[in-house]
Amino acid sequence: MDNIKKDNTEQKILEAAHTVFIRKGMDGSRMQEIANEAGINKALLHYYFRTKQKLFEAIFKQVLNKAFPGIKEFLYSDIPIEIKIGAFVEKYMELLIQNPFIPMFILKEINRDPESLAAVIKNQGVNPHEVFASFEKEMDKGNIRRINPKDLLVNMLALSIFPVAAKPLMTVMFFDNNEEDYKSFLAERKNTVKEFILNSILIK
């Protein structure tokens, strides 16, 4: 049947595009390279996705969906704030370690085309303002010290994302080009970031 063939090819294209786009970004990627990676012909890419732009958008959405994980689940539970934050940092850094190209991919493209970002994000069910509100509540209850909730969330993200995005810089400057050292640093960091944050906001 035709649909089977179609699904296979479309799937192969999506996977190949993902591989190439995430490594080189929209500007740096070539349709030919994607075709090679998929083991098919360049013309087929256009047959399935018409333009490079449209193919890219498909991948962009797919990656954003992975990068903004179910924040609801992290938010709506009755566990104490310090457990919540710790779990989020740990889970999120684990995701980034497994998918180290996500941060740079998103950072690059949101700077290249900020407009298309807003559209995609609204379809995600991610609402930071709810997170801010839940932080405020914990401050009111006296469980953590007063801090701008936006700063707190930005700090959580920054501490998790930056060392992954800046891997080449860090490997050169901090680890004398030894990748293994960088990797074990990052693995250990799941704990140190958690400690660093909680040390700062918990009231002792």
Add this chain to the structure above:
Amino acid sequence: MDNIKKDNTEQKILEAAHTVFIRKGMDGSRMQEIANEAGINKALLHYYFRTKQKLFEAIFKQVLNKAFPGIKEFLYSDIPIEIKIGAFVEKYMELLIQNPFIPMFILKEINRDPESLAAVIKNQGVNPHEVFASFEKEMDKGNIRRINPKDLLVNMLALSIFPVAAKPLMTVMFFDNNEEDYKSFLAERKNTVKEFILNSILIK
């Protein structure tokens, strides 16, 4: 005299290239656009810098020099550690606020071509290992709690750099597209980051 004309043009080219490269990166920039920005002809770019690559490298070095400020001065002084760290964060964030394109520019290019990074960095007189050593000393003296000094420096950088690099993302997600709100958040953040770090590492 010829040299005057030459210096003027070369200077104009460098400024134009800086403007364009920093906004769109190496891949996204066009020689034609740089020529327009400089108010000159495309051929003249090649006359002065031969290739796009060489022109880019000139800008890259220039930006790196700005982005890695005199870390010596920050390091070799007898002021207490909490003042030192506070001053660094404040000075560095001020630099980034004045030059908001620096973080993305560097992040993008170090991922595109990590090799050329090491070479340039070594010529900068920046030695992170000395910073690590000075952190260790403060821990030995009991002035700050024990923490991997690499984590501490990464945290200082991450908290300062990330919100600048992720401006479009934050403006959309946290500030409902209101740029003014983002700006005042960033201005205020010079203090909140300082507090956040010191709260975490100072022994109370």
Add this chain to the structure above:
DNA sequence: GTCTATATGGCGATAGAC
């Protein structure tokens, strides 16, 4: 649906007049 061949346009780079 998949391929080969080609159209079309843009880009970096060079030749050559002034």
Add this chain to the structure above:
DNA sequence: GTCTATCGCCATATAGAC
């Protein structure tokens, strides 16, 4: 030193056979 004109290449995209 600066310009116009153009080369040669490579990338996206399409036409058309199978």
